[in-house]
Amino acid sequence: MPQNVPDFPTLLRSAHRTAVHLEMRDSYGVAGEAEEFEQWKRTGEVDLDPESEGWSGWVPLVRETIARGVVMRRARIVSEPVSEYIRYEHATTSVNLAAGEQVRWLPRRKALDVALPGADFWLFDDRLVRFNIFTGDGDWADPRFEITDNPAVVQLCSSAFESVWERGVPHEKYAV
Template sequence: MSQNGVPDFAELLRSAQRTAVHLEMRDVYSVGDERDSFDEFLRTGRTDLDPDSPFWQGWTPLVRETVARGVQMRRARIVSEPVTDYIRWEHALTAVNVAVGEQVRWLPRRLASDIALPGNDLWLIDDRRVMFHWFTGDGDWAGHEFNEDPDVVKMVVAAFEAVWERGIDHEKFTV
C-alpha cells in the first residue's frame, strides 16, 4: 500500500479478479514520462508501436499479466472534436493497448452531454473500487484518491457503462 491509503497502481490492477476499466476525459495530458514520445510524434508523425520496447515496459507486461488471469480490461476516452494533437498521438499509440489485450472505445464529447460523469479520470476495479486521478490544469499528475463508497462506485459504474455503450470501437474511430 502506498501513502495515504492509496494502493500502488500495479498492486491495484493485480488485485482485479474480473474487470478493470479506465475512463479518460481530458483532451491534453502533460505527464513527464510521455513528453519525449509526444514531442517525437509532433516532429515526425511517428510513435513507438513496439509493445516490448522500453517506452512500454511499465505498462504492457502488467496488461498482459492481467488479461492472462481472465480480467477484462476496457478503456473509454471522451474526446473533443476536432481532436487535439495529444489525442491524435494517443490514438496512434492505442494499437499497442489493443494488441496486448485492452478493449478501447472513443466517445466524441458532443455525444456525452446527457451522461452524468465523475469529475476526474479514473480506474474502476471489479465494480467495487475506484482510483480517481487528479491532474493539474496543464495536464500533469496532481494526485490520486481511492474510493470504495458504494454510492460513488454505483455512479462510476453507471457513467462508464453509458460511455462504453455509446463509444466507438478503436478500429472504427478516426482522428
C-alpha cells in the same frame, strides 16, 4: 476512503473480473511521455512495439492481468475536432490493443446527458475507484490520485463508464 493506498500495479493485480478506465481530458502533460509526444509532433513517428523498453512497464502488466481472466476496457471522451494530443494518443492505442485492452472513443457531444464524475478514473471489479487527479496543464497533481470504495461513488463511476462504453466507437472504427 481506505488508509493504506496501494500503488497502481497492486490495484490492477487485485482485480478479479474487470478493470475499466475512463479518460475525459483532451490533453495530458505528464512528464513521462513529454519526450515521445514531442518526437511524434516533429516526425509523426511513435513507438508501436509492445516489446520495447518504452512499454515495458505497461504491456507486461496488462498481459498478466488479461491472462488471469480480467477484462480490461478503456473509454475516452474526446472533443472534436480532436486535439493534437488525442491524435497522438490514438496513434499509440494499437499497443494497448496488442496487450489485450479493449478501447472505445466517444465524441463529447454524444456524452452530454451522461452523469460523469469530475476526474478520470479506474474502476476495479465494481468495488473500488481510483481517481486520477491532474493540474489544469494536464500534469499530475499532488496528490496524484484519490481512492474510494464508497458505494455511491462506485455506482456513479460504473454507470458513467457503461454509458460511455455503450455509445463509444471501437478504436478500429474511430478516425481522428
